[in-house]
Every structure is written in C-alpha cells, then in structure tokens.
Amino acid sequence: MTVFEAVKESLLEVVPETDPAAVVPGRTLRELGCTSIDRAEVVTLAMERLGVVVPISEFQDVNDLDAIVALLAEHR
Amino acid sequence: MSAPAVVGTGIVCSLGADVPAFTAALRDGRSGITRADGVLCAPLGDWSFRAAVDDVPEPLRTRALRAAGRSPRPVAAAVAAVVEAWVAAGLPDVPGDRVGVVVAGHNLTDRYAHDLHESYAHRLDYLPARFALHALDTDHVGTISEVLSATGEGYTVGGASASGNVAIVHGARLVAAGVVDCCVVVGALTELTPLHRRGFTALGALAAPDGDPAGACRPFDADRRGFVPGEAAAALVLESAASAARRGVPVRALVPGVALGLDGNRLADPSAAGEARVMRAALRAAGVEPGELDYVNAHGTASRLGDETELAALHAVLGDAVARPWVNSTKGLTGHCLASAGVVEAVATVAQLAGGFVHPSANLANPVDDRVRFAGATARPARLDRALSNGFGFGGINSAVVFAAVHNGG
Known part of the structure; x- marks a missing residue:
C-alpha cells in the first residue's frame, strides 16, 4: 500500500460521502469535506494503516493531501 | 399551565427497530431476551444505523449519517430513535433555539x-482522534443537536435506572416553563462491560443464565430471580400545547404530572415510602385520583426486593383502588434497559394508551399479589385514559410520570 493509498482509504472511511474520484493530489482536506476533527482522524487512521508513528504536533499546520502524504512518507 | 404533549416517539431495541415493530411485539408479548456465550441479555443484535435511516427524508438523512455515521453504537442508536420520533412529530419547524435536547443516562x-x-492501550499513538469526543456522555447531546440543528438548552441527566x-x-x-417549544428526550442505550455485568451479579441483582432464556425475566412472579439487561435507545418529542396546536400535529398523549425524590440512601435498598411519595406527587400534579388511574407501567425489574417494594408502594398510594389499574412491566419483554428504561417504557405506555391495549406480563405464572390487576399472558383491549410510569434507581432515586391519553375525535 502506498502512503497516498493509505491516506485516501482513511479519508473515505472518515467521510464516506466524499467522491473517491475527487481524492487526488493537490486537494485540501477541507475541500474533501473534512472538519478539523476528521483531519486528525484521517491522520491517526493512516498512521495505523502504515504502521508509522508521527508526532501529532508535526501535523499541526498540515492541511492538504500532498503535505500529509509527504510527512507520513518521511517517517516510513 | 397546560401539560406538555408527546407528539412523536421513536425506539431501537431488541423487539424491533421502530415504534410499529416494537408495538407489534408488545401486543404479541414477544420477548427479546436471549442467551449468548452464557450471558442473558435482550440485545440490539445486528442492527445497522445506515439501514435504520435509509427511509428518513432528506436533508435529515444526510445530516444523521454525517453526524453519527462513525459514532459509537449507543449514539447511533439514539440518533435513529430521535430521527424516528422527529419524523413522527411532523418534522417540527420551530426555530432551532426553541428546541431542547435532554439525554437520559450516565456512564454511557x-x-x-x-x-x-x-x-489501543498498548499502542496509544493510534488511538482514534475522536476518542476525546466520543468518550463523553455529552457526545449524545452534541450529535443529536447537530442532526436537528437544535440550539436551545441541552444536557444529560442521570438517575441510575430512573434516568429515563x-x-x-x-x-x-423545559417545555412547561416556556424555555423551549419542543424538547427531544432521549433514553441512551446502555452497553455493559464484563466488569459492570459482574458488578450487578456480585450484588445478586441479575437473573442467573440457567434454564430457558425466555423464562428468565419474571417481574412480579413468585419465582422471579433478578433482572436481565436489555439494550435500547428511545426518544420522545415533547411539545407545548400551543406549539403543537400551531403546527396542527396530532398529540399522542399528555404529560400532566411528574415527580422526583430521593430516599437519602446511597444503597440498592428501595423504600416503599420513597416510591409512594413520588407516585402520589405525580398523580396529584396531574389531578388524578387513585380511583381514576387506568394503567401502571411498573418499574418491575424482577428483582426480589424491588418488585415487592414497588407493590407495597402501590398499595400505599392507591388503597382500595389498587385493584383498578392494569399493571405490567415492559422489562419482562425488553429486559431492563437501565439508563433508557424510563423512555422505553414511556414509548410503551404511549403505544398502549393510543392503541387501547395492555401488553402481556411475561412469565407471570404465580403473581405475588392477588389484589393487583396484573396483565395476563396475552394482550387485551382496554380503554386507558390515565397511566403512571415508575422508575427507581440505585442510590434511592425515585421517579414517577403520569401520561394522559388524547382520544382524537372522542
């Protein structure tokens, strides 16, 4: 599973009403229907899927898919 | 001050996932109690929130799914019950700040x-980010308020088994004082942990899981042996008479009298005097004389001491009129739904008032009191105008609510 796939699957689990085809690089989580709590949930779910641990503080200002994927990849 | 009206009811429980299914099960005297893995319970079973809200009109359906699609099961079940009650109430168009939310229960x-x-205890890094929200009892309040866009007063209230x-x-x-026009009252589903179940067992409160599960819960029977836990979420929409009249919605029942009181006692030691006091107070507030009461939905958990104490209280309150009202215990069919029991039994009471019947008493082979008019083994038609619903909790928390029928068109 790629990091992007893990994030996408996590996002669709948290906001199932979001169109999977809309989950593409370059989008912000807000655009994809996520609240700030949803975003935190997506991050922890993706960490669990990938078996990586990223300090939550590092996600503080990270709001778009690409940045989340990059941060998770950095710790993989 | 006119009595608040019940304009909608909703329920999700072992007997069915909506009020019509629940009412049909009450008429049939069907029990939801089963035994699984050596444990007695009336479980919700394989209920699905998504399926439960499938027929709900938009935009309520989408709001419900968005708010509670990933909620813990008790919150999802509460939302399903609320949505059913809200639709039944004709989707009240009262302003959001005139809608209140009161959730029954604690330790939810x-x-x-x-x-x-x-x-997650051994891998805390992956604890779901929603935990801090979902771990609060008030997650019920927030989620339900979001679904209904309710911005009036809202909170949880606790009273052990009297919570409902x-x-x-x-x-x-809240409705009678004019604080809100509509108040959603929600009985929250209690899911026991092994520790909580064992705690009740240690007190000798639970029926032992031997023999036929259908015969395990025996309210007011000489052979009763304790309660069986049940899972249910239930909801009422209460509305002021003026608001209901403005909307032109049918009133299902009125709530003319309520009462609460404590025993000054922290134990599981019920007091007939304390129970009688709230029953009298509720009847007095409703202007109902003992000889005018048609039906009692008893607390009746099938506890040896609890049932006996409740009967003593009924005798004290009703005197010679104790032979008049029909008495049954919904817990014989649904199990004891703990935090939600009072709301479950309010839904059952309103269904019986509106439907003109009394549901059967489960397993009442040898009633412990031959002066009380217990419902029999099958449902029977009855014109019921005034009903009393009791609820008593550990720690001496006593409650009684009077419901009055509204026979539309006579």
Whole structure:
C-alpha cells in the first residue's frame, strides 16, 4: 500500500460521502469535506494503516493531501 | 399551565427497530431476551444505523449519517430513535433555539472506552482522534443537536435506572416553563462491560443464565430471580400545547404530572415510602385520583426486593383502588434497559394508551399479589385514559410520570 493509498482509504472511511474520484493530489482536506476533527482522524487512521508513528504536533499546520502524504512518507 | 404533549416517539431495541415493530411485539408479548456465550441479555443484535435511516427524508438523512455515521453504537442508536420520533412529530419547524435536547443516562461510554482500551492501550499513538469526543456522555447531546440543528438548552441527566424518567421530568419542565417549544428526550442505550455485568451479579441483582432464556425475566412472579439487561435507545418529542396546536400535529398523549425524590440512601435498598411519595406527587400534579388511574407501567425489574417494594408502594398510594389499574412491566419483554428504561417504557405506555391495549406480563405464572390487576399472558383491549410510569434507581432515586391519553375525535 502506498502512503497516498493509505491516506485516501482513511479519508473515505472518515467521510464516506466524499467522491473517491475527487481524492487526488493537490486537494485540501477541507475541500474533501473534512472538519478539523476528521483531519486528525484521517491522520491517526493512516498512521495505523502504515504502521508509522508521527508526532501529532508535526501535523499541526498540515492541511492538504500532498503535505500529509509527504510527512507520513518521511517517517516510513 | 397546560401539560406538555408527546407528539412523536421513536425506539431501537431488541423487539424491533421502530415504534410499529416494537408495538407489534408488545401486543404479541414477544420477548427479546436471549442467551449468548452464557450471558442473558435482550440485545440490539445486528442492527445497522445506515439501514435504520435509509427511509428518513432528506436533508435529515444526510445530516444523521454525517453526524453519527462513525459514532459509537449507543449514539447511533439514539440518533435513529430521535430521527424516528422527529419524523413522527411532523418534522417540527420551530426555530432551532426553541428546541431542547435532554439525554437520559450516565456512564454511557464505558463500553466504548473498554473496547478501545483493549485495542489501543498498548499502542496509544493510534488511538482514534475522536476518542476525546466520543468518550463523553455529552457526545449524545452534541450529535443529536447537530442532526436537528437544535440550539436551545441541552444536557444529560442521570438517575441510575430512573434516568429515563428523570429526563422526561426535565424535558417536560423545559417545555412547561416556556424555555423551549419542543424538547427531544432521549433514553441512551446502555452497553455493559464484563466488569459492570459482574458488578450487578456480585450484588445478586441479575437473573442467573440457567434454564430457558425466555423464562428468565419474571417481574412480579413468585419465582422471579433478578433482572436481565436489555439494550435500547428511545426518544420522545415533547411539545407545548400551543406549539403543537400551531403546527396542527396530532398529540399522542399528555404529560400532566411528574415527580422526583430521593430516599437519602446511597444503597440498592428501595423504600416503599420513597416510591409512594413520588407516585402520589405525580398523580396529584396531574389531578388524578387513585380511583381514576387506568394503567401502571411498573418499574418491575424482577428483582426480589424491588418488585415487592414497588407493590407495597402501590398499595400505599392507591388503597382500595389498587385493584383498578392494569399493571405490567415492559422489562419482562425488553429486559431492563437501565439508563433508557424510563423512555422505553414511556414509548410503551404511549403505544398502549393510543392503541387501547395492555401488553402481556411475561412469565407471570404465580403473581405475588392477588389484589393487583396484573396483565395476563396475552394482550387485551382496554380503554386507558390515565397511566403512571415508575422508575427507581440505585442510590434511592425515585421517579414517577403520569401520561394522559388524547382520544382524537372522542
């Protein structure tokens, strides 16, 4: 599973009403229907899927898919 | 001050996932009690939130799914019951700040926390980010308020097994005092953990899981042996008479009298005097004389001491008129739904008032009191105008609510 796939699957689990085809690089989580709590949930779910641990503080200002994927990849 | 009206009811329980299914099961005297893995319970079973809200009109359906699609099961079940009651109430168009939410119960997230502890205690980094929200009892309040866009007063209220009635009392007061026009009163589903179940067992409160599960719960029977836990979420929409009249919606029943009181006692030691006091107070507030009462939905858990104490209280309150009202215990069919019991039994009471019947008494082979008019083994038609619903909790928390029928068109 790629990091992007893990994030996408996590996002669709948290906001199932979001169109999977809309989950593409370059989008912000807000655009994809996520609240700030949803975003935190997506991050922890993706960490669990990938078996990586990223300090939550590092996600503080990270709001778009690409940045989340990059941060998770950095710790993989 | 006119009595608050019940304009909608909703329920999700072992007997069915909506009020029509629940009412049909009550008429049939069908029990939801089963035994699984050596444990007696009336479980919700394989209920699905998504399926439950499938027929709900938009935009309520989408709001419900968005708010509670990933909620712990008790919150999802509460939302399903609320949505059913709200639709039944004709989707009240009252302003959001005139809608209140009162949720019955406490320790509602014990099972959620227990289950997440099992999964995440040894890998805390992956604890779901929603935990801090879902671990609060008030997650019920927030989620339901979001679904209904309710911005009036809202809170949880606790009273152990009397919680459901405590919530009805507070909801009725909010409406009667004019604080809100509509109040959603929600009985929250209690999921026991192994520790909580064992705790009840240690007190000798639970029926032992031997023999036929259908015969395990025997309220007011000489052979009763304790309660069986049940899972249910239930909801009432209470509305002021003026608001209901403005909307032109049918009133299903009125709540003319409510009462709460404590025994000054922290134990599981019920007091007939304390119970009689709230029953009298509720009847007096409703202007109902003992000889005018048609039906009692008893607390009746099938506890040896509890049932006996409740009967003593009924005798004290009703005197010679104790032979008049029909008496049954819904817990014989649904199990004891703990935090939600009072709201479950309010839904059952309103269904019987409106439907003109009394549901059967489960397993009442040898009634312990031959002067009380217990419902029999089958449902029977009855014109019921005034009903009393009791709820008593550990720690001496006593409650009683009077419901009055509204026979539309005579």
